[in-house]
Amino acid sequence: MALRAGVTFVKLNSLRQATRLLSTHTRPDVCQNGGTSEFPGAKAPYVNEIKFLNENSYDPIPIYRVMDSNGRIIDSREEPNIDKESLINMYRNMIQLNQMDKILYESQRQGRISFYMTNYGEEGIHMGSAAALSPRDLVFAQYREVGVLLHRGITVSELVNQCYGNCEDPGKGRQMPVHYGSKQHNIVTISSPLATQLPQAVGAAYALKRMPNNDRCVICYFGEGAASEGDAHAAFNFAATLDCPIILMCRNNGYAISTPSSEQYRGDGIAARGPAFGLHTIRVDGTDTLAVYRAVASARDLAVSNKPVLIEAMSYRVGHHSTSDDSSAYRSVEEIQKWAKDESPVQKLRLYLEGKGYWDAEAETQCVKEARDTVVRAMQDAEKKKLPHWKEMLEDVYYDMPPKLQKQMKQMEKHLEKYQEHYPLNKYLNE
Amino acid sequence: MALKSTPVLFGLLTRLSRRTFSTSKALASKPVTVRDALNQALDEEMARDETVFLLGEEVAQYDGAYKVSRGLWKKYGDKRVIDTPITEAGFAGIAVGAAFAGLRPVCEFMTFNFSMQAIDHVINSAAKTFYMSAGAVPVPVVFRGPNGAAAGVAAQHSQCFGAWYSHCPGLKVLMPYSSEDAKGLLKAAIRDPDPVVFLEDEILYGVPFAMSDEALADDFVLPIGKAKVERAGQHVTLVCAGKATDTALQAANQLAGEGIECEVINLRSLRPLDFDTIAQSVAKTHHLVTVEQGWPQSGIGAEICARVMESPAFFELDAPAWRVSGADVPMPYARSLETLALPRPPDVAAAVRAVLANRGECFMHTPCLGEGTVVMWDSLPEWEHTH
Numbered sequence A: 001m002a003l004r005a006g007v008t009f010v011k012l013n014s015l016r017q018a019t020r021l022l023s024t025h026t027r028p029d030v031c032q033n034g035g036t037s038e039f040p041g042a043k044a045p046y047v048n049e050i051k052f053l054n055e056n057s058y059d060p061i062p063i064y065r066v067m068d069s070n071g072r073i074i075d076s077r078e079e080p081n082i083d084k085e086s087l088i089n090m091y092r093n094m095i096q097l098n099q100m101d102k103i104l105y106e107s108q109r110q111g112r113i114s115f116y117m118t119n120y121g122e123e124g125i126h127m128g129s130a131a132a133l134s135p136r137d138l139v140f141a142q143y144r145e146v147g148v149l150l151h152r153g154i155t156v157s158e159l160v161n162q163c164y165g166n167c168e169d170p171g172k173g174r175q176m177p178v179h180y181g182s183k184q185h186n187i188v189t190i191s192s193p194l195a196t197q198l199p200q201a202v203g204a205a206y207a208l209k210r211m212p213n214n215d216r217c218v219i220c221y222f223g224e225g226a227a228s229e230g231d232a233h234a235a236f237n238f239a240a241t242l243d244c245p246i247i248l249m250c251r252n253n254g255y256a257i258s259t260p261s262s263e264q265y266r267g268d269g270i271a272a273r274g275p276a277f278g279l280h281t282i283r284v285d286g287t288d289t290l291a292v293y294r295a296v297a298s299a300r301d302l303a304v305s306n307k308p309v310l311i312e313a314m315s316y317r318v319g320h321h322s323t324s325d326d327s328s329a330y331r332s333v334e335e336i337q338k339w340a341k342d343e344s345p346v347q348k349l350r351l352y353l354e355g356k357g358y359w360d361a362e363a364e365t366q367c368v369k370e371a372r373d374t375v376v377r378a379m380q381d382a383e384k385k386k387l388p389h390w391k392e393m394l395e396d397v398y399y400d401m402p403p404k405l406q407k408q409m410k411q412m413e414k415h416l417e418k419y420q421e422h423y424p425l426n427k428y429l430n431e
Numbered sequence B: 001m002a003l004k005s006t007p008v009l010f011g012l013l014t015r016l017s018r019r020t021f022s023t024s025k026a027l028a029s030k031p032v033t034v035r036d037a038l039n040q041a042l043d044e045e046m047a048r049d050e051t052v053f054l055l056g057e058e059v060a061q062y063d064g065a066y067k068v069s070r071g072l073w074k075k076y077g078d079k080r081v082i083d084t085p086i087t088e089a090g091f092a093g094i095a096v097g098a099a100f101a102g103l104r105p106v107c108e109f110m111t112f113n114f115s116m117q118a119i120d121h122v123i124n125s126a127a128k129t130f131y132m133s134a135g136a137v138p139v140p141v142v143f144r145g146p147n148g149a150a151a152g153v154a155a156q157h158s159q160c161f162g163a164w165y166s167h168c169p170g171l172k173v174l175m176p177y178s179s180e181d182a183k184g185l186l187k188a189a190i191r192d193p194d195p196v197v198f199l200e201d202e203i204l205y206g207v208p209f210a211m212s213d214e215a216l217a218d219d220f221v222l223p224i225g226k227a228k229v230e231r232a233g234q235h236v237t238l239v240c241a242g243k244a245t246d247t248a249l250q251a252a253n254q255l256a257g258e259g260i261e262c263e264v265i266n267l268r269s270l271r272p273l274d275f276d277t278i279a280q281s282v283a284k285t286h287h288l289v290t291v292e293q294g295w296p297q298s299g300i301g302a303e304i305c306a307r308v309m310e311s312p313a314f315f316e317l318d319a320p321a322w323r324v325s326g327a328d329v330p331m332p333y334a335r336s337l338e339t340l341a342l343p344r345p346p347d348v349a350a351a352v353r354a355v356l357a358n359r360g361e362c363f364m365h366t367p368c369l370g371e372g373t374v375v376m377w378d379s380l381p382e383w384e385h386t387h
């Protein structure tokens, strides 16, 4: 690859069936005068000159955009064909997500839940990708992809109940806040150790591939920080060598807690690794919801025909890493402001909608109010709900409960019967 | 970037001057948090030995996820305090390699839960290379970070790896409880020629403990493999380490009011294990209860009980030994259940009462009470009411 004059990184099947090629050029112009090798490990031309490649050997991988910062379409041929209702739904979900983040973040500050993470700045990646997928596609998330869950139809109540760990938390109150999951919505439960979802997602994609007439794919979200884990590289390699129906979706938001991406890696970001691993690769502006939509829709076409794709969606983590972090210790307010205001994915989509006459200030006010009310109501309800049955603590450790745990359960049952007044049993569900 | 070196330096100077002026130990004893004690240990060892360096996620600019390395990057710079990408297997391997090459790396895991990503380097390389190189390549590395249950972070962030690591020959495994432990043991770990796994506790970081003049001095080092009797007593021996020491001490306080005197042994070191101190105590009290946060099976308590069985200490026992441990389930998230899944002082007190009363029938039915505090829910008030 390095020895060719032009390198095709990405093939985009346009929705209008026009085929476009994005290409970047390699800098080293290597003369090809010695024929081509037949080594099993590389079929490459011979040269007679020592030439090392480095991170400047290639132009930076370009960033695909559809809109400018004012929500105006740059090239009308690239505007995706999304109907009005779907567009408005995507935007409403963004507002819902923002309101939920705002209120739940506060609720952690007030000690109502133990932990929370916000999604500000990455709404475009969530909505653009979720809208381009089939609801049957399997999602492996990292933790900062809640918009995808909202788009799949998971309700604010379900999410809030998870954070509160009450009896209506589908996870039975076992996981920390924001570790959502929903088998029904094809969303694999979030796991804390970073990047473990990556090889697991490839494994799931491999399983899908084995099903006859498969028309599903897996999308696996991960941060640029998580991409440093060995698991990420294993996943890239297996996705490629097993020809898996998978979209590896990197959210490059510039930070991993306090570590800026400049200290996380060298070279041209995460996207540059894609072609090296044999993955179809594209880099996209993650603050441009329409661009993400287009990229993921095209990627999905490739993925379902067993061509694995790596997408690097560029964005900025506008909020603190989590409720345990204070990002003012390592970045300036000006830096945050630029991304929160001028490059806000929410604002860009709103301007686009306004330009089309789908949205106005009144709709905005109304939507924000509704979104806020929904969260406040969900929270008030969540606080009133009982905790999961105490027996849940001993359930699901094994598929069949071993005698040892059965015995403990019975002892506890007897005990609680006898001394119920000593326990806050009314807080727990019974039966 | 927050530049926090000035307060650290200032704190150090005040400590130094206070030490100079203090004459009596009691007067000088001052409260220091476990976090500050660890910070002091790192600072002193880095000042003492140029080959000592710290690496891990967020340890430099950000002062560490739990602020244990506060001020060290400012003081020692990029060469000695290194922020790494999020690759535990990578930086643990780099630490091991640097130790092969003669440096003394201190490798911080943001929490020991994430050391699972790197465990091959710890067990297959750090622990075995000295042996496999026929003694030619020592591996003086320290792996440290918070271990065990934190608060409200559920199954994947709340577990004790004490038993895991202490299983492995070639490693030394330390589990400090107080500030004195933290400082003296970390300094010992850094100076030790063998790889040391140093298991801290997030909940204890912010807890202040009185530190003596002696412990505040920069030549204060504790011996590895020596337990500390935290409280003397003649009725029953409680063996514990780390945060469980706090649980045992609280239980001992409670029991003292009932005329039961517990001897509380803070192990400090899980490997090597100071069995002599345990045996001596058992010879005096004739009763043994172990307390740990980890799961019961193949745990620290299991090891201690087995060693008692295999030694003359067995004949000193007037009743079988009992284990109090974490419940045998992944850590639940709900606060109420989390509390109950970990040993609490009343659980320990109940175990002590039962052992002292030698209620054979109870442990015949529940051969290891340590199978969780869950068992305790049944046993606890019943004993209180019926006996």
Ligand SMILES: Cc1ncc(C[n+]2csc(CCOP(=O)(O)OP(=O)(O)O)c2C)c(N)n1
Residues within 6 Å of the ligand: A144, A192, A193, A194, A222, A223, A224, A225, A226, A227, A251, A253, A255, A256, A257, A317, A321, B057, B086, B088, B110, B114, B117
């Ligand atoms: C194996 C592992 N190591 C460390 C952590 C602690 N940790 C949680 S999130 C995080 C930063 C991840 O950054 P990135 O992947 O860029 O995602 P972002 O938070 O920016 O969305 C770290 C280091 C972890 N959860 N798992």
Ligand SMILES: [Mg+2]
Residues within 6 Å of the ligand: A223, A224, A225, A251, A252, A253, A254, A255, A256, A257, A317
């Ligand atoms: Mg990131």
